[in-house]
Amino acid sequence: MLQKTCCIVFTVLIFCVASFAQKKVSFVFSHLNESTGMPSNSVYSSLQDRDGFIWLGTTDGLLRFDGSHFNVFKSNYKTHNSLAHNYVIDLFEDSDGIIWAATAYGFCYFDKKKLEFVSFLEDDLGKFGRCTSIACDDSGNVWVSGENFICSYSKKTKKFTRYKHQSGVPGTVSSNETSVSSIAKDPVNGSVWVSTVKGLNYYDAKKKQFFNYLNNPEKIPVFDDEWKGAIKIIGKKLYCYGMKLKKLIIYNLETKQIERTITSEAWQGLKVLLTMMIDKNQNIWISFYDSAYYIDSSGVPKEIEYDSNKKTSIGGRYFSTIWQTDDGTIWMGTAAKGISYTNPDKIFYKVYSVPFIDTLTLVKREYESFNSFAEAEDKTWWLGTWSSKLIHFDPVKKTTEIFSIPVTKTPGRVKYIHSVCDSKNVVYVAAQEGVFYLDKRTRKVSALPLPPKIDLKSTGTMAIQLIGDYLWVRTDAATIFSYHISQKKWKEYYLPHNVQKGFYTTRFFLELDRKGELWVNLFPEGLAKFSEKKQAFVVEKISNHHPFEEWFYQFRKDSLNNFWIPSLGFGLVKYDTQKKRYQNWREADGLISDNCVAVCPDEFGQIWTCSLNKFSIFNPINNQFQNFKIPYNEGEIDYRNFMFPLKNKHILALQKGYLIEFMPEKVASEVPKSPALISSLQTPDSTFFINSETKKIALNATQSNFSINYSVLTPYQEQYKYYYMLEGYDENWVAADNKTTANYTKIPGGEYEFKVKTVVNNKSIEGKSLIIEVDTFFYKTKWFLCLILLMIVGLGFAFYRYNVQKTAEVHHLQIQTTRLQKDKTEIQYQNLINHLNPHFLFNSLTSLNSLIATNPKQASKFLKRLSLIYRYILQNKEKELVSLEEEIAFVQNYIDLQKSRFEEGLQVSIQIPDEYQMYRIVPVTLQNLLENAIKHNIIEDESPLLIAIYVENNFLIVENNLQKKHYVETSNKLGLTSLQTLYHYLSNRKLEINETNDKFTVKIPLL
The missing domain is CATH 2.130.10.10 (YVTN repeat-like/Quinoprotein amine dehydrogenase)
Known part of the structure; x- marks a missing residue:
């Protein structure tokens, strides 16, 4: 008997548990999707990084969310630094704050400093293809699983290692197939767990081998060949789902024991665990591919209610990813309907899905709604509608009764119920065309007989108020009536005002205060209160x-x-x-x-x-x-x-x-106080993403128009008020209310600090800041303006100095010209004197006389040359320059005269190339130099005077050996100096004089 009783009790308990497990739990969800500005509705992975941003992996790119704005990262095959693929399946943040993403084609990471992606599409063994899960161990290795591969990537050595199942070889992975599975980091031992179609695997980094059902020396209870699907490690516990046992398994990583299992009758058939999370209250949120469940402290899974017709329902039957932010909000990414979010601790309202809504919509009036309400003593509700329906609703039993109020159809009159009052046996209803009552016992609706003074053709009944045995009725005229229910008598009270033309007829109200006194609203008088003593309404002053x-x-x-x-x-x-x-x-x-x-x-x-x-x-x-x-x-x-x-x-x-x-x-008196995140800065042609690595944004001069996005990562944006300031530009904080974008245009060049802070309940919350450096067009910079000013001043001063200098130069040139002209005249005069001086003439005539006696023909030639010399001097005394050819012809006559005098004691060599014959020279220059050489040197047959005339580097060289006389009679030592001065006047090339121990050289510039 006892055994039978126990069996019955056990059966009943199993039935109760099973029945309870079938119950569904309803949460009030809100949603973010493409209709609210989200770039994609398909969310498959998520994480919150150390900067506070939410990263979302979708089928159309990687998103970063700050609470208001979505920054979108896309794959671009034309560049090498973009997302590996737009289909992002899994996300992970390593200990260095780097975001890793597993995609449908390889994996990649996001470099926060360079704001670019580095992708890995293949290793030495081939292309990776679809990557389904990614995680990092404590040794700096990135683990990635794909549809048919498992590999690790060393961030230190930059090398890949692939792991394959090898039959009969202990320590290898249990299977190569990891589709719809995952990798999870072990926080206890610092290595990773890998889920495959052949159960769980743990990789021991020290022993460099896998432990699984094929290699299980410690008899780890979670090692079997059963496909576990996705795995999650939360705290120091591993969560997985045994599909054969239909159990959620909770395994303690420290004790290496199964700590707990959870099962449900609803988990029938092939269930594949998709994802799960434990919230701050230790409730479990778990999702399979066809349903989602909520497990509270009772340990009983309850399916999360999904109703596609209910706006506050979850966005799908299951969620692909789930996370919780600091304010307690649960966020769920769905495969097709964006993000659904809820906060169970802060759900402060519930919505009644009442059956009569469908009935009301049959009226086909877009403005159909509830307009009045009264609560009965039994806490059921009486509701009046626009279409003159009186509805009795039980919020506990969810039962409904509908009663029609028999209003007439007077043109121009609204038909809705203005007021409802409940009493023990009767429900009173006021519509514009009368007052009605419902007998609760008979369920019949009747019209309340009105006093004759209420002419419904011109006067409408509005608000009603039940006070004890009196029903007060306010009309849309300047009168109020009270109805003594027991005596069925009416009494009329005039209001001390006139109804204003155009005053909305829906705004005539009655209200009882805490003392039980009746008040009415008037316009333009304000308010009036009923005085029992005066039996009249008295206007408030x-x-x-x-x-x-x-x-x-x-x-x-x-x-x-x-x-x-x-x-x-x-x-x-x-x-x-x-x-x-x-x-x-x-x-x-x-x-x-x-x-x-x-x-x-x-x-x-x-x-x-x-x-x-x-x-x-x-x-x-x-x-x-x-x-x-x-x-x-x-x-x-x-x-x-x-x-x-x-x-x-x-x-x-x-x-x-x-x-x-x-x-x-x-309703919490305090809302979450999260600091604002500065997420991005946008210019017309660029977007700069902000994170903890960003210390400064440098903009060029053409990017002086920009906007800055900021926000608090919370769904309760309307509770926050934002203030921002661009220090160095804004003089005061700018009140942005709940707007989350700051716009600036034509910002001058310079360095600024953008600051943003939030205020909740008049209390400021910790703010954020960002340094922004705007370059300046070079022609607007201070240094450029100073340079222009200096240039103007310099040019003015230079022009002044130039004028002064040129004036001085002109004056100097005039003086120099006068002096040079004088020098020239003196030289020419000196040349004439040199050739007319007694010594030259005496010597020439002596030679001529001797020749006449001994050689008359030679004397005739001598005389002819002498006359040519003096003719040349006289003809060119006014010229500044003559050709070298003319000068050579002239000086040859002079040489012949001197040869007749000194014979072998004077030897002159002239080597002038033809191309220099047309160059110009000062007249009588060569004659002067030859005369100077003859004058200052000893000439003897045994020690001849050797004179060479040749051209070198556009200079005419006159060179003689040096055998100086001890005394020169006619030397005034001014001939060569005057000649240098004359050439300085004619050219910027100097006449050079060089004297050594054995040579005397004069270099004459050819002009």
Whole structure:
């Protein structure tokens, strides 16, 4: 009997566990995909690097995500430094901060300093092809697995090693096939684990061999020939999935024991583990190729609910990669629908998927929505709709009843239900064309008889309020009625104001304060309160009226008995009932939108307000806003929001087609305080990616227009306010609100520091900075302008000096010309004197006389030469230059005269090439030089005077041997000096005089 009972109990327990395992867990997911600016919807791998950025491997490139911006890295076959392939399957960051990527064609790493990729496509054994997993061990080896290979790459030696299964050889890998498997680094021993189709392998770096089911001396319990799929090492534990046993295995790397296994009845059939993660709360998130599961502290796997029609559902049946950021957000990359993210600890609302939504959409009115609400004592909900439907919904049982309100079809009248009030047996409903009530026992809807003064043809019934046995009804005229339910009697109260023309008929409200007093909103008077003593409504004497009163929506009381009022276009308004004053907050103060249409205080003193799908939570104590959005009715504008307090102290928001229950107790008073990341700088022609290795960005002069992207890695961007400054250009911090891009144009050259900081709840968070150096066009630089100024001054001064110098030179030249002219005249005069001097003439006549007596013919020739000499001197005395040919012919006559006198004692050699005959020379130069040589040297037959005349380097050389006389009668030592001065006047080439022990040489420049 006991055994049978135990079997029954065990069977029941198994059934309960199995039933419980089949339950699904629902999370509120938001999404990033191509429609929200993501470059690709297919995300297969991810990691968060040490700089804080998220890297995403997709089928269309590698992405880097900073919370707002995606930087895209692509493969480009035209360059050698791009991504190996656009299909990125796995990612890993090594101890040096290098990002490694396994792709569909080889693997690569990203050099953060050079901002370029280095790819590896093959080794000595061939091409790698598709790489499925990548990891690095503690020895600096990069391990890569492909479809049919396993290899390691040494970063030190730059060499590859391939590992193959060798049958019968212990210590080799268990299989070459590693498709849809992975490599994981062992943090305990510093080596790696490799998953193959033949089970797990551990590589021992010291022994240089693999341990697996074929080589298992230590009897490691996880070694078998079962395909484990992907493996994960988290902390010091290895997680893998036994497909035969249908178990998630948790293996302790230190104790080398299986610490725990988890199974589920749902894990039937061939399940291939794709990826998994353990969050900060030690919950396990695990994904197979057809489903995803969540395992909390109970240890029971619950499938994560997927509903393609539900916007807050996960983006697919499974996720390919998963990670968690510091703020607790769980991010999941899906194969086809981008990124889905959630934060279970911060999910502070739940959405009701109510069955009657489909019924309501049959009305085919785009602006169909919920418009009014009342909560019953049993905590069920009564809802009024635009199409005059009264709906009874049980949020626990998810049951629904729908009742139609029999409103008439008066042209120009709206038909929706304005207000709903619940009592023990009756539900009261106010529509514009009457007040109705539902008998809860009979489930019948009837019209409440109205007093004659409510003419529904011209007056509409609006807000209703149930106070004890009285039902108060407000109309769109200047009257309010109270209905005594027990006595079925009406009483009329006039409002002290006139309804303004154009005042929206939907904005007539009633509200009870904390004291149970009834209030109404008026325009332009403000607010009025019902006085029991006066039995009338008394207008509040408000000290500061504002134009926004015309745009008030339904107001709510807080715990201090103040009223909070949303307004269309003027933000959130508070009416202080004690000070009788308005106070206003708008977008500039941190409110998410100026168009507020609903408000509701919570039990913690915070004020919730909304504008369609955008919400703000305001803390009046510290004057701070928390802003957020919900992923419903995005882009929808044809509906109105309403917010109501619930008996469980939650807040119910009525959206178009959705009911959202907010849980204020789950709203953290502090949001994550993450520093901003500066992710990239963009110019019109370039993109510079920023990371921890980037100390400075240098821009050329043409890149003075640029934008800088920054962000906080959190999905709650609307809670952050950014401030940035380009120090050296901006004088003050620039308030960017929640914008994450700073734009600058025409920045002057110089060095600047870009700073960005974030503010949450009026508290600044640690900022980031980046040095930016902008080059300057050379013609705009200070040195260039100074150079131009110096050049202008220098040119002016040079021009002045030039004029002064030229004037002085002209004056000097004039003096020199005068002097040279005088020198020339003197030389010519001296030449004439030399040839007319008594000695020359006497010697010549003496020679002539002797010749006449002895040789009359020779005397005749002598006389003729003498006359030619004097004719040449007289003819050329005014000339500056004569040809060398003329000068040689002249001097030959002179030589002949002297030869007749000295005979063999004078020997003259003239060697002048024909090409120099037309060069020019000062007249009588040679004669002067010959005369000078004869005058200063001894001439004897035994010691002849040897004179050579020849040309060398465009100089005419006159050279004689030196046999000086002790005394020269007619020498004034000025002949050669005057000749040098004359040649200096005529040419920039000097007449040179050189004297040695045995030679005297004169070099005359040929002109």
